[in-house]
Amino acid sequence: MPKIKLAEKAVDLIREICTKFNNDEGELINVLHQVQSKLGYLPAEVQEVIARELNISVAKVYGVVTFYSFFTMLPKGQHPISVCMGTACYVRGAEQVLSEIKRQLSIEVGETTPDGRFSLSCLRCVGACGLAPVVMVGEKVYGRVSPQQVHKIIAEYKEGCAAEAKTA
Amino acid sequence: MADYTMHVLVCGGTGCKASQSELIKLNFQNRLSELGLSDEVQVVMTGCFGFCEKGPIVKILPDNTFYVHVTPEDVTELVEEHIVKGRKVERLLYVDPETQASVHDAKGMEFYKKQVRIALRNCGFINPENIDEYIARDGYAALGSCLLEKTPEETIRIIKDSGLRGRGGGGFPTGLKWEITRKSVSDQKYVVCNADEGDPGAFMDRSILEGDPHSVIEAMAICGYCIGADKGLVYIRAEYPLAVERLKIAIKQAREYGLLGEDIMGSGFNFDIEIRYGAGAFVCGEETALIHSMEGLRGEPTVKPPFPAESGYKGKPTNVNNVETFANIPPIINKGAGWFAAIGTEKSKGTKVFALAGKINNVGLIEVPMGTTLREVIYDIGGGIKDGREFKAVQTGGPSGGCLTKDFLDTPIDYDNLLAAGSMMGSGGMIVMDETDCMVSIAKFYLEFTLDESCGKCAPCRIGNKRLHEILERITEGNGTKEDLDRLRMLSTVIKDASLCGLGQTSPNPVLSTLDHFYDEYLAHVDSKTCPSGQCKALLKYTILEDKCTGCTLCFRNCPVGAISGEKRSPHYIDQSLCIKCGVCYEKCKFDAIIIG
Numbered sequence A: 001m002p003k004i005k006l007a008e009k010a011v012d013l014i015r016e017i018c019t020k021f022n023n024d025e026g027e028l029i030n031v032l033h034q035v036q037s038k039l040g041y042l043p044a045e046v047q048e049v050i051a052r053e054l055n056i057s058v059a060k061v062y063g064v065v066t067f068y069s070f071f072t073m074l075p076k077g078q079h080p081i082s083v084c085m086g087t088a089c090y091v092r093g094a095e096q097v098l099s100e101i102k103r104q105l106s107i108e109v110g111e112t113t114p115d116g117r118f119s120l121s122c123l124r125c126v127g128a129c130g131l132a133p134v135v136m137v138g139e140k141v142y143g144r145v146s147p148q149q150v151h152k153i154i155a156e157y158k159e160g161c162a163a164e165a166k167t168a
Numbered sequence B: 001m002a003d004y005t006m007h008v009l010v011c012g013g014t015g016c017k018a019s020q021s022e023l024i025k026l027n028f029q030n031r032l033s034e035l036g037l038s039d040e041v042q043v044v045m046t047g048c049f050g051f052c053e054k055g056p057i058v059k060i061l062p063d064n065t066f067y068v069h070v071t072p073e074d075v076t077e078l079v080e081e082h083i084v085k086g087r088k089v090e091r092l093l094y095v096d097p098e099t100q101a102s103v104h105d106a107k108g109m110e111f112y113k114k115q116v117r118i119a120l121r122n123c124g125f126i127n128p129e130n131i132d133e134y135i136a137r138d139g140y141a142a143l144g145s146c147l148l149e150k151t152p153e154e155t156i157r158i159i160k161d162s163g164l165r166g167r168g169g170g171g172f173p174t175g176l177k178w179e180i181t182r183k184s185v186s187d188q189k190y191v192v193c194n195a196d197e198g199d200p201g202a203f204m205d206r207s208i209l210e211g212d213p214h215s216v217i218e219a220m221a222i223c224g225y226c227i228g229a230d231k232g233l234v235y236i237r238a239e240y241p242l243a244v245e246r247l248k249i250a251i252k253q254a255r256e257y258g259l260l261g262e263d264i265m266g267s268g269f270n271f272d273i274e275i276r277y278g279a280g281a282f283v284c285g286e287e288t289a290l291i292h293s294m295e296g297l298r299g300e301p302t303v304k305p306p307f308p309a310e311s312g313y314k315g316k317p318t319n320v321n322n323v324e325t326f327a328n329i330p331p332i333i334n335k336g337a338g339w340f341a342a343i344g345t346e347k348s349k350g351t352k353v354f355a356l357a358g359k360i361n362n363v364g365l366i367e368v369p370m371g372t373t374l375r376e377v378i379y380d381i382g383g384g385i386k387d388g389r390e391f392k393a394v395q396t397g398g399p400s401g402g403c404l405t406k407d408f409l410d411t412p413i414d415y416d417n418l419l420a421a422g423s424m425m426g427s428g429g430m431i432v433m434d435e436t437d438c439m440v441s442i443a444k445f446y447l448e449f450t451l452d453e454s455c456g457k458c459a460p461c462r463i464g465n466k467r468l469h470e471i472l473e474r475i476t477e478g479n480g481t482k483e484d485l486d487r488l489r490m491l492s493t494v495i496k497d498a499s500l501c502g503l504g505q506t507s508p509n510p511v512l513s514t515l516d517h518f519y520d521e522y523l524a525h526v527d528s529k530t531c532p533s534g535q536c537k538a539l540l541k542y543t544i545l546e547d548k549c550t551g552c553t554l555c556f557r558n559c560p561v562g563a564i565s566g567e568k569r570s571p572h573y574i575d576q577s578l579c580i581k582c583g584v585c586y587e588k589c590k591f592d593a594i595i596i597g
């Protein structure tokens, strides 16, 4: 991963969050949640600052970040696409939908398109099994998605109509 | 609530919200206020009604009318016809699939007839963001009666007598767990609510938290009183934004009403609740892993004993219960142990909530008495198999459970029967499969999940499951042998015996149960290299029927790898060594001349 230099502001923000949790190492997961929700992702440089602030090793922070699938070290695309791979969606054809998305965007799960527009991930049951198979773009939920509809969904976000979509 | 003459209940569960139920509610409110009816008709956003298949759902009280598949555009008509003129909107009523008659009163719906709602008693009835509505339905009465009239011992006695067992999967007697934690001596104890809900394809716990968060808060306070804890923690998945939001609102309201905090109801008892966020790790549903995660560590399980009841969060005695377990507590206190113990089977009392999904007509959230048969659940409540297909199997217990065949359709559902049948109750996921589902692929699907989620601490689970998965991969790709089937079984047994935590100990269950019940299907994959349900792509074979092929060349022109050849106007054929089984020719052929076999 290319080294990035964190902006002064980002460092301050991380410090502020750590202070809010009394720089308590037991609050590491809460700190990570908040930092990720502000910065979008948790690259190594961010983890270093957190480790320093909470007075623990970077290895420990890294260990926690990589353990939990919710935390990501890569920036998400402008429109993160998540395909539900819960059992209900799986038996109703989520796999075919996923491969169609992969094909159309030419990326694998966990990757982001080169233009930074879309990223692709899988998640497990969004609680809308009645609508299976389910795909989410940002926070918008698409239900009963067929491989044939994938093109249309992606097109919604390709042009100017991105404004409609609320990104997380 | 007393002044309103009518109530419009709009489902605010995750599924219906995804289908614009928020806008439906807004349209109702706007339209009613335009007509000056806002003081007479109340619009409420409730928790999940359970009938997710037909969402978004709108229910109108007092006449109990159940409207399905409502869109925001339908609201004007509903207001003008139903609310103003008192005429039901026929086209939006639920239609009974058997009789084809529309149902005018929700009580007449097969879907609800066999259900008994205890844990879900308030879901779909009250506004979860308003504590007054919870209180109006006996809310916090149980807490009051425990704090003011019962000793902790008496309360524990009631829970023990009720026969309530943990709904998180293990089925451990709840009253006994409370008693053990009570007896642990310490200056500080904790009550933990396990809202991690890891089973992929299940949404019971989140629906309870979304639809009735106060019932969990109340029960946690009762538990705190019983075991001697003044602090509660809810460990909830960060991926459940709606549940988190409603829980936060509920905690805040409970504090404002003095139902959480210091000296609750003047009893001298203090109790407060904090929320802890999970971050997407299935193994964190296991209680020791959950506790480590709450401490800010990697969520790796540790060996039991010591059990959390002796040494849990921060090394202090901790009582961990599941969301649904908690939701059962207030009604048990209010109505008595005998009432609860009268429901269910000999060793499994009360009800169980299931998230019914898969190839079934009525996907949704249901609650039935223990002892209900699978047939009743799948056919009477679930409305049978989708698209008139044949029932093949039902999977219970998620990645730790197994598949049951039609031979078990008449088995009464309870902890012990499901275990004996080679599956388990689990937390309540119930996935129905039809003849187009390949059981080897299903086993592989679950294993992929465990593989992803294994914490990696111990070798049998980390490496063993990987090997299991490789074998299954081989089989679905047509490279399996008969010896592989024996290897699957042997390896599964070792993983079960040697893994440290419940995840590893149960991870081979989907493999073992499908091997037991669908051995022929495995055999077909390894012997004749065919997939009977046609799901394993690598085992498909596309062939052209000579007598049907007109030689139109459409398939020839569309095949991406040039595997098809033939003269114009004479039959074509497919070179199997080149075919990549993409299925394009099959889709394109206008004469049904291409078959999959």
Ligand SMILES: Cc1cc2nc3c(=O)[nH]c(=O)nc-3n(C[C@H](O)[C@H](O)[C@H](O)COP(=O)(O)O)c2cc1C
Pocket (backbone or CB within 6 Å): B165, B166, B167, B168, B169, B170, B171, B172, B174, B194, B195, B196, B197, B198, B199, B282, B283, B284, B285, B286, B287, B288, B320, B321, B322, B323, B325, B326, B427, B501, B502, B503, B504
């Ligand atoms: C791998 C694994 C995953 C688990 N996931 C959950 C879960 O998602 N929710 C839950 O309540 N219990 C889960 N459990 C069970 C908990 O360890 C624990 O037994 C339960 O929360 C106790 O509450 P109960 O007695 O009320 O069921 C899981 C156990 C294992 C081994």
Ligand code: SF4
Pocket (backbone or CB within 6 Å): B283, B300, B301, B453, B454, B455, B456, B457, B458, B459, B461, B462, B499, B500, B501, B502, B503, B504, B505
């Ligand atoms: S059985 Fe699996 S999940 Fe459990 S401790 Fe071992 S490696 Fe981790």
Ligand code: FES
Pocket (backbone or CB within 6 Å): A084, A085, A086, A087, A088, A089, A090, A124, A125, A126, A127, A128, A129, A130, A132, A133, A134, B200, B201, B202
């Ligand atoms: S399995 Fe996809 S929403 Fe539940």
